[in-house]
Amino acid sequence: MKSIIEVISLAFTIGLTGALALGPTLVATIESSLKGGWSAGPKVAAGHALVELAIFLLIIVGLAEATQQFSHYIAWIGGLALIAFGILTIRDCRKATFVDSQKNGRVNLI
Numbered sequence: 759m760k761s762i763i764e765v766i767s768l769a770f771t772i773g774l775t776g777a778l779a780l781g782p783t784l785v786a787t788i789e790s791s792l793k794g795g796w797s798a799g800p801k802v803a804a805g806h807a808l809v810e811l812a813i814f815l816l817i818i819v820g821l822a823e824a825t826q827q828f829s830h831y832i833a834w835i836g837g838l839a840l841i842a843f844g845i846l847t848i849r850d851c852r853k854a855t856f857v858d859s860q861k862n863g864r865v866n867l868i
Contacts (some may be wrong), residue, residue, distance in 0.1 A: 789799035
């Protein structure tokens with residue numbers, strides 16, 4: 759029983775660190791909420807949960823075993839993609855605008 763509780767606690771902690779990190783899901787939620795109101799948040803969360811469930815099921819049926827020999831390459835490609843997205847975000851942040859509802863106009867955030 760103790761090992762099940764430890765596994766659930768570890769899984770929750772790892773999931774929480776991913777959920778609390780600033781990233782694309784947060785940006786998608788904020789952008790969707792500004793356009794579609796409060797109901798956009800649960801929709802983004804449900805979409806993300808479906809993707810996570812699909813990945814979880816693939817891991818259970820053996821995807822982890824099949825990709826074990828390629829994990830080093832997958833890690834490098836993922837790391838490079840994160841660096842590239844970070845560079846693109848920094849580069850494009852100067853173009854970001856915010857619609858001010860009180861002034862009815864766009865305001866540059868920087």
